[in-house]
Every structure is written in C-alpha cells, then in structure tokens.
Amino acid sequence: MSDPIETAILDALAKVPPGKSIAPETIARELDAERWQRQLGKVRAVAVGLARQNKLVILRHNKPADPDTFRGVWRMRLPQEGDAAA
Numbered sequence: 192m193s194d195p196i197e198t199a200i201l202d203a204l205a206k207v208p209p210g211k212s213i214a215p216e217t218i219a220r221e222l223d224a225e226r227w228q229r230q231l232g233k234v235r236a237v238a239v240g241l242a243r244q245n246k247l248v249i250l251r252h253n254k255p256a257d258p259d260t261f262r263g264v265w266r267m268r269l270p271q272e273g274d275a276a277a
Contacts, residue, residue, distance in 0.1 A: 196222065196230075196237040204247060204269050212250055212268035238267050248274055 199218050207213060215238065219230035241247045242258035249256045250266045255274055 194237060196233055197241065200234070200238060200241065200247065200267065204267065207268075210268065210271060212253075212266040214266050235265075242267075245270060 196218065199221050200213075203213050203218060203221070215231055215234045216227065218234045219227040222230045222234075238247060238249060239258045242249045246269075247267050248270050249258050249261055250268060251261050251263065253266075256265065
C-alpha cells in the first residue's frame with residue numbers, strides 16, 4: 192500500500208464510525224489543501240480500484256453504486272455485512 196492516495200483513503204475510512212462515509216473532497220484536501228480540485232480525478236481512480244477489490248464501497252444517494260458506471264456526487268465507506276454487489 193505505497194500509493195499515498197490509497198493510504199489516505201483507507202486511513203480516513205478507518206477513523207470514521209462503522210457505516211459512516213467520507214467525501215472524496217476530504218481526501219483531496221488532505222493531499223493538497225490549496226489545489227485539492229486537481230486531486231479529485233486521482234482520488235476517484237484509486238477509489239474505483241479499491242472498490243473493485245472490495246476494500247471500499249462507492250455510494251450514490253447513500254446506496255452502493257457500481258464502481259464502473261457511477262456518475263455525479265459520490266461518497267465512500269468501508270464494506271459492511273449485507274452489502275449487495277451493485
């Protein structure tokens with residue numbers, strides 16, 4: 192886990208209560224507070240990879256979304272028992 196974005200995502204998710212989610216902007220701001228918008232695409236790409244590995248769940252409207260097809264505003268959280276594949 193040498194990728195700093197992956198590390199930042201998993202560390203942030205480990206700090207929130209079970210079932211709670213984080214916004215990608217949180218990670219982007221942690222990586223680059225002044226130009227965080229430039230980090231959003233990278234955060235999304237890493238989050239999609241982690242979702243494909245079942246290490247996190249991408250949420251749309253607080254429901255699991257397919258990491259390959261989701262659009263718009265999204266959040267991420269750790270997988271929970273009972274999560275169905277999107």
